[in-house]
Amino acid sequence: MGMIQWAEKKTRALNIWDIGVLKMYCALFGVIVGAYISAFVQEHVGWFAVTVVILGAVLCFRWFTADASKT
Numbered sequence: 061m062g063m064i065q066w067a068e069k070k071t072r073a074l075n076i077w078d079i080g081v082l083k084m085y086c087a088l089f090g091v092i093v094g095a096y097i098s099a100f101v102q103e104h105v106g107w108f109a110v111t112v113v114i115l116g117a118v119l120c121f122r123w124f125t126a127d128a129s130k131t
Contacts, residue, residue: 073126078119085115
């Protein structure tokens with residue numbers, strides 16, 4: 061099985077909540093990267109970073125433990 065087929069099976073096993081977590085993860089990552097523009101984000105970058113780490117860990121866990129046969 062190639063890498064593309066493996067990724068497709070894992071992606072199909074994700075549900076709507078996992079996609080939501082991915083979107084939130086990407087948005088918060090963008091907020092952290094954009095922290096050099098906003099003073100509020102610079103003051104609270106630690107909270108945003110903790111949230112990104114937690115959401116990233118949840119997404120990685122779901123990605124690698126997803127059962128592709130449920131689709």
